[in-house]
Amino acid sequence: MKINRRKLLSLIGLSPAVLAGTPAVADDKKKKPAVVRGQEKFETLNPKGMPPAVQLVPMAPRLDTLDGKTVFLVSDGFAGADRFLAQIAIWFQKNMPSVKTVYRLKAGAYFDDDPKLMAEIKASGNAMIMAYGH
Amino acid sequence: MQVEKMGFPTAPLVTIAFVGLAKSNAASRGMPLERICFLPHPMTNKSDEEMYKVLEGNDPISNKPLMPEIIAALTQPLTADEKKTGTISPDIGPPTYVGTQDELQRLYCDNNLTDYMPIILPTEEKVEAMLKGTSHKPDEVIGKLSAAQGALPSWTFTVRHVAINAVMAGASPEYFPVILAISATGQPALFSSTSSFSRMVLLNGPISDQIKMNYGIGAMGPFAEPNATIGRAWTILSKNLGGCGVPGLTYLGTLGSNFNYNNLCIAETENRLPDGWKPFHVQKGFKPDESVVSIFNGWSLNNVAWFPNMPYHELIKNWLTHFFSFGTTAATLLLDPTIAREAKEKGFNSKEELSDYWSKNSKTPGWLYWDTHQKELKQAQEGVEPYASYLKMGDGEIPFQRFYRRGRPGAPPDPNPKSSIEVIVMGGETNTYWAGGDFSYVTSASIDKWR
Numbered sequence: 001m002k003i004n005r006r007k008l009l010s011l012i013g014l015s016p017a018v019l020a021g022t023p024a025v026a027d028d029k030k031k032k033p034a035v036v037r038g039q040e041k042f043e044t045l046n047p048k049g050m051p052p053a054v055q056l057v058p059m060a061p062r063l064d065t066l067d068g069k070t071v072f073l074v075s076d077g078f079a080g081a082d083r084f085l086a087q088i089a090i091w092f093q094k095n096m097p098s099v100k101t102v103y104r105l106k107a108g109a110y111f112d113d114d115p116k117l118m119a120e121i122k123a124s125g126n127a128m129i130m131a132y133g134h
Numbered sequence: 135m136q137v138e139k140m141g142f143p144t145a146p147l148v149t150i151a152f153v154g155l156a157k158s159n160a161a162s163r164g165m166p167l168e169r170i171c172f173l174p175h176p177m178t179n180k181s182d183e184e185m186y187k188v189l190e191g192n193d194p195i196s197n198k199p200l201m202p203e204i205i206a207a208l209t210q211p212l213t214a215d216e217k218k219t220g221t222i223s224p225d226i227g228p229p230t231y232v233g234t235q236d237e238l239q240r241l242y243c244d245n246n247l248t249d250y251m252p253i254i255l256p257t258e259e260k261v262e263a264m265l266k267g268t269s270h271k272p273d274e275v276i277g278k279l280s281a282a283q284g285a286l287p288s289w290t291f292t293v294r295h296v297a298i299n300a301v302m303a304g305a306s307p308e309y310f311p312v313i314l315a316i317s318a319t320g321q322p323a324l325f326s327s328t329s330s331f332s333r334m335v336l337l338n339g340p341i342s343d344q345i346k347m348n349y350g351i352g353a354m355g356p357f358a359e360p361n362a363t364i365g366r367a368w369t370i371l372s373k374n375l376g377g378c379g380v381p382g383l384t385y386l387g388t389l390g391s392n393f394n395y396n397n398l399c400i401a402e403t404e405n406r407l408p409d410g411w412k413p414f415h416v417q418k419g420f421k422p423d424e425s426v427v428s429i430f431n432g433w434s435l436n437n438v439a440w441f442p443n444m445p446y447h448e449l450i451k452n453w454l455t456h457f458f459s460f461g462t463t464a465a466t467l468l469l470d471p472t473i474a475r476e477a478k479e480k481g482f483n484s485k486e487e488l489s490d491y492w493s494k495n496s497k498t499p500g501w502l503y504w505d506t507h508q509k510e511l512k513q514a515q516e517g518v519e520p521y522a523s524y525l526k527m528g529d530g531e532i533p534f535q536r537f538y539r540r541g542r543p544g545a546p547p548d549p550n551p552k553s554s555i556e557v558i559v560m561g562g563e564t565n566t567y568w569a570g571g572d573f574s575y576v577t578s579a580s581i582d583k584w585r
Binding site: 038039040041042043044045046047048049050051052053054055056057058059060061062063064065066071078079080081083084086087088090091095096109112113118121122125126127128129130131132134 | 139146156161180218219224289374
């Protein structure tokens with residue numbers, strides 16, 4: 001970035017106009033404002049873009065009971081989710097031993113789909129408990 | 135939600151730090167009444183016994199016993215509202231606002247439409263003037279923007295939308311092609327992540343002199359209009375064109391980042407590069423006379439003022455060995471031209487040679503290596519080499535080269551991995567200083583396309 005000498009003088013507090021011998025003259029011909037200062041009304045534009053419309057998705061029918069069912073315990077991969085789901089498996093063993101639990105780590109980032117896992121749940125599961133970190 | 139769509143009941147478990155995010159995410163994906171169960175936060179540092187106690191306790195939001203709540207989420211019959219279908223149109227407010235300057239400044243602030251500093255009010259007249267900065271039509275759709283691509287909805291926006299936001303940031307029409315190019319990358323300045331991401335935006339090519347970007351003294355400071363307003367525009371447009379930056383909903387950064395006010399908007403000092411060193415955009419495949427914007431992602435920056443009794447490239451190698459933050463495998467060095475010239479005098483004929491040297495010769499502190507290599511730690515304890523020998527080195531420097539692009543976990547190893555260290559030359563040559571941080575290169579885009 002180049003800065004010219006006149007600009008540099010003004011940046012360090014010296015007026016180039018004074019150095020040039022030009023007197024500073026106040027402009028006394030200013031027009032009076034049409035409205036009281038600060039009360040003028042403006043119309044401005046909304047800066048927002050276009051969020052997508054939301055398609056409502058009906059939830060899946062619920063099970064009558066978990067007895068005898070297979071529940072997939074799925075981690076999104078954030079630290080600690082695997083250990084917490086292991087405790088849920090222990091809870092079911094102690095309190096509802098007829099429930100079969102299957103632990104799986106979902107592939108990809110937490111928001112990525114995992115078609116292989118989805119197919120497995122469809123083929124051999126009845127419900128899913130998913131833990132999101134942290 | 136995919137599993138619900140397949141016809142299987144689900145019970146998502148989310149910690150209470152993400153209540154707003156989880157509920158708004160469910161709503162924006164079409165399932166506003168998703169049966170989410172909440173846990174205390176954080177869970178990661180709890181022992182197994184403490185985690186089990188959480189299961190025996192209550193959901194801290196509903197105050198109901200947690201496990202019965204999870205079971206009810208899977209077995210309690212659906213209500214009529216939970217079975218609803220149809221479409222909900224988003225509400226983004228009226229197309230225009232009317233008020234005095236003070237009223238409008240307050241309105242834009244109160245609605246999180248700004249960065250909370252005063253804006254230039256986007257009147258039709260100012261927006262029309264901004265639109266003269268490009269040959270593109272106002273209604274042209276540029277692309278999509280989201281606070282977390284894949285996880286949160288992507289918003290659509292046009293050239294006109296970007297112009298409104300550019301006016302608010304105080305940008306001149308001459309800067310508009312740069313701001314359009316940034317927005318066209320689809321990269322938001324504000325991510326949803328809890329880790330408080332920062333961003334960096336670098337300009338290369340003729341545009342830097344055409345719009346008078348400052349790449350000399352104080353290149354990263356508040357000393358030039360384009361540096362200040364282009365970076366600011368990116369944050370403001372990310373909020374308004376992608377729904378980013380709503381604390382608790384689309385922004386979760388626990389500490390936040392002051393860099394987000396301006397996103398480190400810089401330009402490379404191309405006219406002071408050592409002979410043979412290419413400008414950054416040329417390194418990425420563009421021609422020297424093309425104007426290009428490049429985007430980086432990271433968290434932090436060390437501004438290093440140190441006069442070493444060794445060459446600077448050795449000092450920086452040692453800094454790389456010991457540097458760590460959330461990102462531990464990528465780095466970007468911002469070198470004053472004096473440092474770049476010294477490196478050239480020491481035999482580095484290109485930026486690539488310098489970054490290769492650093493990747494090959496920097497190491498990893500013992501504690502950091504073991505903290506990020508738990509599987510290898512177990513092998514080391516079982517006597518497997520070379521890990522067993524590493525373990526004997528205690529807190530010394532492990533010969534593990536971490537600054538390489540290694541691909542995603544599980545991907546086959548690359549026999550010739552590329553250095554993950556980027557080099558940018560900038561600054562006013564008032565002293566032999568440099569800065570380094572965990573920024574990694576994301577993408578580059580043509581500015582000329584948007585003129």
